[in-house]
Amino acid sequence: MPPSGPFSFADTDKHVRAAPVPPPHKTITEEQIQTLASLIKGPIHRRGSPDFEFHSTVFNGAVKTPACILAQPLDAQDTSRIVIFCAQHGLSPSARSGGYGTHGWAVEGDVIIDLALIDDIDMELPGPEGEYIGLRDMTPKGKAPAVPTVPPRKEKGRAVDGSNAHIDSRWTDFSGPFGAPPNVLGRRTAEEAFGPEDEISEEADERPRANRPKAESSGSVPGGGQGQGRSGWGQRTTQVPTPPMGTPEMTASSSANLRSPGEQIHLTLPQTQLQPPSQQQMLISPPLTEAASLSERTPSHAESVSSAHSPADAGSSSPLSPAPHTSSSPFSFPDAPSTSTEHAHASFGPSTTYFTSSPATPPTPYVYATFGAGARQRQVDEYSAAHPLPGESAFGQPIMVPYHVPFSAHPVGTANMLLGGFGFLTRLRGLSLDALVEVEMVLADGTIVIVNEKENSDLWWAIRGAGSAFGIAIRYKVRAYPVPVVFAGNIVYNFHKSTAASLLKHFRDCVKSAPRELYANAILTAGPRNKGALVVIQMCYAGPREHGAEFLQAISSWDGDRCLLVDVEEKQFLHQQDSVAKVLKGGLGRKWFIRSDLITTLTDQMIHDSVMEFGDTPDGCTWLFELSGGAMGDVEDSVLPTALRKACFNVVALHQWKIDENDPECVQTAERWITNTISPQSAGGPLPCLFERRENVARTISTYGSENWSRLCALKRIYDPTGMFKHTFWPSDGHGLPIGVQTEEDGSDGTDSGSGKGKVREGRMDSFLEM
Ligand SMILES: Cc1cc2nc3c(=O)[nH]c(=O)nc-3n(C[C@H](O)[C@H](O)[C@H](O)COP(=O)(O)OP(=O)(O)OC[C@H]3O[C@@H](n4cnc5c(N)ncnc54)[C@H](O)[C@@H]3O)c2cc1C
Structure with missing residues (x-):
């Protein structure tokens, strides 16, 4: 069947999704854009602007979005307001993390909610009973936009051809030299010395400088908040310089950046741990006779x-x-x-000191990683590699042990925390979503919730495998394991x-x-x-x-x-x-x-x-x-x-x-x-x-099994009955409504978990926008 439409495939097969090709993008008035701008701290990009084209381009550039605007929230509150705005204006949002879904659902909405600016990363040691700092108690700082909230309307005729030249710079540069992750070491050190620059660090989210919003290219728009500034969260993830493996600076500072609940940890290692590898240490990894x-x-x-x-x-x-x-x-x-x-x-050299071919004793069975939904898996892995903990080899030698989230391999985004995530550590640690301990989420009615085993436990069950159909994840708290x-x-x-x-x-x-x-x-x-x-x-x-x-x-x-x-x-x-x-x-x-x-x-x-x-x-x-x-x-x-x-x-x-x-x-x-x-x-x-x-x-139903699908439908009926999150795997009927949800007969056996009943928060949307 020849490809057609903006998403390449004409789904005329009656068994496939009934409304796969999005309608032409809806229009949005300047007044509406200004209204939204006054409600959120993050920037908004109009369709046709270079920033819109850049941020709405998925990994291979093969999907043309029908969206009219792209908004970049700084936190859950921003996201909530965008969702509510969409509901009020009959617009459908789509959440974009990495944009690696080949289906292109991430940019299929009328309004793209691009989470790229919520990419904070942090790690902490568990308490004696495995306690962690709840997301509610961790203040998200978000990245302040370096530009006013809505860049001025670009002059007509600005070429946006969607060509690969655009993609090349963005997607070919994501992997730095092996062993030398493109961390922000030099830049951050300079920042600490001289104070922040006007521009958002391009390295932090891997987007080339040329494509970052630029202050000089934007006019001022009243009402656009500037967020909390660049200190705090952003600094927390990068304030510790990341010298080459095995240097004293790394050891001391990286440990300091790992926090136990309520307490900052300061570890000072004996100088002997920081020396280049001795001959004996090198012999720990002898050439294999096999x-x-x-x-x-x-x-x-x-x-x-x-x-x-x-x-x-x-x-x-x-x-x-x-x-x-x-x-x-x-x-x-x-x-x-x-x-x-x-x-x-190039990668290892003397730093092999800190790797061992013999069993290592890690300092703790796991740590907690917290990251924003806009972080790339690679950013989190880089952070892990740059912040190891001191452990011990079987020979009593000091080694540095990085703690990694069981992600799928690079380069995809974090949507896998809700949808699966099969990678090199899956057989040992489970899927990416199995490592979750808590998620901050915005629901279809704009409510911001914390979802974990105890809070919103019905959603906790649903989001670990079907999460994108139930809300927009803002931040994840996840177990990371020693590797x-x-x-x-x-x-x-x-x-x-x-x-x-x-x-x-x-x-x-x-x-x-x-x-x-x-x-x-x-x-x-x-x-x-x-x-x-x-x-x-x-x-x-x-x-x-x-x-x-x-x-x-x-x-x-x-x-x-x-x-x-x-x-x-x-x-x-x-x-x-x-x-x-x-x-x-x-x-x-x-x-x-x-x-x-x-x-x-x-x-x-x-x-x-x-x-x-x-x-x-x-x-x-x-x-x-x-x-x-x-x-x-x-x-x-x-x-x-x-x-x-x-x-x-x-x-x-x-x-x-x-x-x-x-x-x-x-x-x-x-x-x-x-x-x-x-x-x-x-x-x-x-x-x-x-x-x-x-x-x-x-x-789709068979993946979940009929029993689980019924339970999911019952929850969907409670949390997203009108299909606000339709740009996901959840199949729609001919009217764009989620199947199995509208009527008891429509694919659901009526099973209800019970716990979610009464949670429809009517009237909530209006009250938010009236603020
Ligand atoms: C080159 C390539 C390699 C891959 N390798 C692997 C692999 O090794 N293992 C594996 O398991 N998978 C792999 N995949 C599949 C990939 O993991 C999934 O497509 C994954 O969903 C991509 O994550 P993302 O953040 O880039 O998704 P996106 O494309 O951004 O989003 C995917 C879906 O999730 C929704 N979504 C995005 N962010 C959020 C959010 N914060 N809250 C709620 N919903 C959200 C979107 O709206 C969309 O429906 C690969 C895909 C590609 C293209």
Whole structure:
């Protein structure tokens, strides 16, 4: 079916969402804009302005928004007022965090609520009983806009072509050099010395300076609050300079930035901990004898290409040659051999002192991380890496232990805290949303609530898997876990129809009863027609190298074909997180389509059929078998049913193609494969974070299971009966109303949790705007 409409796909299939293509954007008067401006502290951008175009552009630039304005709240109160404003004027809001949803729902509303300025990050130590500082007691400062609340109307004719030039600067710069996160060290230090500049730090939210609102380009608008200034929250996240790993400054200051409930902690480490690594310490991570033996057949990252390929190979069809730069395959690893070597030196160097291949004793089982919904996962991971706690290796050596939230890999935004979030730590710690302890949220009627196990417990159940349909999350309080080191990387083979099934079966059998520390996937990725496809096995062992090496050895023992590359090594978790962003750069400015399912078993027949089908997919298609289960299956009474949580593989088709082309084959091959080959073993459906625009309603319901879906419908009837949050996975009827909500007969069994009855806050919206 040829793509059409602003969202690329014409959903004429009667089983898909009834109103998928948004109507033309609504108009909003200047007076209304000024009214909203007088109500909120954050800036508002009019459709057509460069700032609007910039902030409404999703990750690949493939979605054209129908919105008339984009508002950037500074806090929950701002967000509440925007929601109420929308209700009063018959406008629908859509919340945008990272804008990585390929469906584009984040920018589908009449009013985009871009949470980018709410990106504070903080960490604290738990109290003796696991206590934490509640979000209610943490004053959000927000980022003051460096501009008046509504930039003046831009002159007609300002070109906004939506071209990729715009995207390039924004999305290609997100990952700084490995091991040297683009923190704001230099700038902040200068700020502390000389006071804040007029402009918001571009580094803090990864948006290029050229695209930040500029004071000089804006006129003053009465009523626009300037927020709380740049001190406080913003400073709290960055006030501590982040020197290279292992320096005294880092140790002392980073610890000081971790707070126990009600108390600031000041840790002063003995100077001995801060010395460069001694020979003895370096020997903690000896070169692996297993790895050495592997290298005879499967060369190490440093020598893989030269030994696996002759120079002639490299210049011809090798998928590792420079040519794959032109490929749209996200996993073509164009620079893998050289970059991995560089990284090993550039990133770690003497700082390896603070990593250990032996079991480490972390100072505490977990800490609490607090972050705004506009923070990127990468920002939070950078913060974690820059603020480790002092721990101890098995040999009594001091090590620094960073604490990470179990995010999915970079570069996506934080909406996963409500929708899933499958990543390298999922089997060990659960999904991203399983780490939640508290959320600050704005509901459809503008009410600001704290949602946790005890407060609004009905919502607590619903938002951890279906959250985007119930409110707009403002701030998250989350558990972060110690990740001293990971043993991670890729094992790469050429894809051959004749041998790939054997490799996939071997992979499956190797990881069958793996411990939770092991994340592993097998990826089939199609290259350009003359380049051939690859099979990539990616592993990330969140534990000591010697344990992880057992799996590397087992996986690498497959002798059905020549291995092109092994770049599995000990590294900082942040580096591993970045690896996905690196390889996904190939997808910039492309259309994307994701189709996924969780399965209960991966049979020989499924593997065989998958390999045969994959051989016929176009360039840019990637199929992924991700080992699932583990801690994800521990959670009871979850909106995501146990069967889903205990599934054995997360299977994903990630297809991308040229932004200016229609390539129905890319969509059809993904749908066909998942529907015919994978879904017969479905555990229910995909994780909500992997729902797509073309999602079948039955599949959406099936993900939650009929019982949970009924419970969700009952809650939706209480909290959002008119579908204020319609730009989400929740299917709408032909009138744009949420299905299963309007009548008892309409998809709901009438089940009601009871606890939420009577919570409809009538009259609340008016009173807010009258203030
Ligand atoms: C390149 C790429 C790689 C990916 N890798 C992974 C992966 O490894 N693991 C994984 O689990 N998923 C992965 N995904 C899927 C991705 O995690 C989801 O699309 C996720 O929702 C993106 O988060 P975001 O903040 O960028 O979402 P957005 O696009 O900003 O929003 C997604 C939805 O949530 C709503 N929303 C956004 N913010 C809020 C808020 N604060 N409150 C309420 N609702 C909100 C939006 O309105 C929209 O409906 C990947 C996607 C891409 C494109």
